[in-house]
Amino acid sequence: xxxxxxxxxxxxxxxxxxxxxxxxxxxxxxxxxxxxxxxxxxxxxxxxxxxxxxxxxxxxxxxxxxxxxxxxxxxxxxxxxxxxxxxxxxxxxxxxxxxxxxxxxxxxxxxxxxxxxxxxxxxxxxxxxxxxxxxxxxxxxxxxxxxxxxxxxxxxxxxxxxxxxxxxxxxxxxxxxxxxxxxxxxxxxxxxxxxxxxxxxxxxxxxxxxxxxxxxxxxxxxxxxxxxxxxxxxxxxxxxxxxxxxxxxxxxxxxxxxxxxxxxxxxxxxxxxxxxxxxxxxxxxxxxxxxxxxxxxxxxxxxxxxxxxxxxxxxxxxxxxxxxxxxxxxxxxxxxxxxxxxxxxxxxxxxxxxxxxxxxxxxxxxxxxxxxxxxxxxxxxxxxxxxxxxxxxxxxxxxxxxxxxxxxxxxxxxxxxxxxxxxxxxxxxxxxxxxxxxxxxxxxxxxxxxxxxxxxxxxxxxxxxxxxxxxxxxxxxxxxxxxxxxxxxxxxxxxxxxxxxxxxxxxxxxxxxxxxxxxxxxxxxxxxxxxxxxxxx
Numbered sequence: 001x002x003x004x005x006x007x008x009x010x011x012x013x014x015x016x017x018x019x020x021x022x023x024x025x026x027x028x029x030x031x032x033x034x035x036x037x038x039x040x041x042x043x044x045x046x047x048x049x050x051x052x053x054x055x056x057x058x059x060x061x062x063x064x065x066x067x068x069x070x071x072x073x074x075x076x077x078x079x080x081x082x083x084x085x086x087x088x089x090x091x092x093x094x095x096x097x098x099x100x101x102x103x104x105x106x107x108x109x110x111x112x113x114x115x116x117x118x119x120x121x122x123x124x125x126x127x128x129x130x131x132x133x134x135x136x137x138x139x140x141x142x143x144x145x146x147x148x149x150x151x152x153x154x155x156x157x158x159x160x161x162x163x164x165x166x167x168x169x170x171x172x173x174x175x176x177x178x179x180x181x182x183x184x185x186x187x188x189x190x191x192x193x194x195x196x197x198x199x200x201x202x203x204x205x206x207x208x209x210x211x212x213x214x215x216x217x218x219x220x221x222x223x224x225x226x227x228x229x230x231x232x233x234x235x236x237x238x239x240x241x242x243x244x245x246x247x248x249x250x251x252x253x254x255x256x257x258x259x260x261x262x263x264x265x266x267x268x269x270x271x272x273x274x275x276x277x278x279x280x281x282x283x284x285x286x287x288x289x290x291x292x293x294x295x296x297x298x299x300x301x302x303x304x305x306x307x308x309x310x311x312x313x314x315x316x317x318x319x320x321x322x323x324x325x326x327x328x329x330x331x332x333x334x335x336x337x338x339x340x341x342x343x344x345x346x347x348x349x350x351x352x353x354x355x356x357x358x359x360x361x362x363x364x365x366x367x368x369x370x371x372x373x374x375x376x377x378x379x380x381x382x383x384x385x386x387x388x389x390x391x392x393x394x395x396x397x398x399x400x401x402x403x404x405x406x407x408x409x410x411x412x413x414x415x416x417x418x419x420x421x422x423x424x425x426x427x428x429x430x431x432x433x434x435x436x437x438x439x440x441x442x443x444x445x446x447x448x449x450x451x452x453x454x455x456x457x458x459x460x461x462x463x464x465x466x467x468x469x470x471x472x473x474x475x476x477x478x479x480x481x482x483x484x485x486x487x488x489x490x491x492x493x494x495x496x497x498x499x500x501x502x503x504x505x506x507x508x509x510x511x512x513x514x515x516x517x518x519x520x521x522x523x524x525x526x527x528x529x530x531x532x533x534x535x536x537x
């Protein structure tokens with residue numbers, strides 16, 4: 001089989017999306033956390049540590065998930081399904097029996113994160129590997145559904161179970177583990193390296209292997225032949241050399257005098273000069289290389305084999321990986337910090353408003369913010385994958401511009417959330433910021449997996465991506481610590497919530513705004529160096 005069949009691609013694509021849709025329940029934590037902690041008599045001081053268990057499971061254990069996915073995505077979904085079953089089973093028993101154990105709850109939530117990330121990584125790898133010509137769009141679909149999962153399950157649970165958290169855990173136990181188990185029967189990866197004639201350029205599409213011009217000691221042409229064909233060959237080589245370093249030297253040599261050109265390309269005497277190739281060979285080679293002009297406008301012939309030959313150590317020690325690690329850490333930390341802190345933001349704003357005229361339902365507003373973030377994250381992930389493909393295929397540009405757009409939106413969102421008139425506090429900026437941050441967070445994670453796959457290949461993709469996402473543990477801890485200090489500073493003694501409005505979180509988002517700006521600078525640095533390298537080649 002020279003290429004994957006339509007039925008194979010359809011099966012793996014649908015399976016990937018089902019698995020990831022059932023894996024996005026870590027974002028559902030805010031839906032059941034208050035009731036769970038109250039039922040199990042967990043002090044509020046320990047709530048942040050329990051929530052951190054989700055990040056540990058999805059980030060730190062994400063490296064283990066990446067190893068499993070690279071071994072076999074079916075194995076990863078099987079392990080993820082078992083982990084999810086045990087996790088929600090443990091939460092179900094703890095809630096039902098009111099078991100007050102911080103360690104047990106933390107263990108269960110870490111398994112929730114691990115099971116979720118195992119399914120996500122499996123779906124991402126299958127789609128980015130099986131659809132290389134549309135890697136951004138195909139990879140964005142499972143990532144988008146992962147982001148939408150929180151909204152879907154929270155809506156179902158709220159409308160069907162009406163606050164019955166015990167039934168919620170039982171529902172998640174059965175549904176999520178079953179959806180992850182679908183991957184055991186559907187996920188598979190097509191081996192393009194065994195498909196004859198298929199070579200992949202990370203920039204655009206599969207190509208035949210370029211012709212490498214080699215010396216031929218038996219072929220000699222005369223100077224007269226060289227003179228007659230010089231102009232014709234030069235025009236072809238000059239164009240082809242823009243796309244192949246192998247012909248750069250020949251284009252330069254032809255610009256010399258006929259005698260100098262003959263010294264390099266021909267030999268009309270029997271001295272020690274070795275002829276390189278005939279003029280007809282030059283012409284044919286130029287014709288062959290020119291066939292790739294439309295498909296490789298930046299001249300990069302990157303084959304899957306070359307990227308996959310890199311060891312994991314070579315990947316993570318490369319300067320590009322280090323930059324990706326920092327950028328992902330910053331932007332992921334910003335996005336998740338907003339998701340975790342939006343409840344505090346709503347409370348601070350509501351408490352600073354005059355409620356004499358109307359009763360404001362804080363809980364409903366908080367749930368609405370979660371829904372907005374989830375929905376906008378879905379659209380951000382989906383659109384950025386399509387946009388990144390458009391950048392490469394139609395605009396001859398780099399995918400990472402999509403990440404720059406996401407980081408820029410985070411700067412705008414940070415400025416917007418603190419732009420509140422103290423004399424007329426309102427929740428309008430909170431709704432707007434939830435849309436901006438949700439979309440920006442989704443945009444980053446809709447395009448970045450494809451960028452990592454393009455840069456380091458698909459063999460070690462899940463391990464590399466898993467390591468990339470561990471950086472957020474540092475940034476989340478930093479941003480949430482700044483927020484905690486910010487809240488404590490403006491919370492009056494004896495009060496449980498901050499009532500100073502935007503002051504409660506203003507400094508935090510100034511720090512976040514500056515961090516997003518640093519991310520933009522690093523992205524522009526990558527874009528500039530990549531452009532210079534392509535131009536030099």
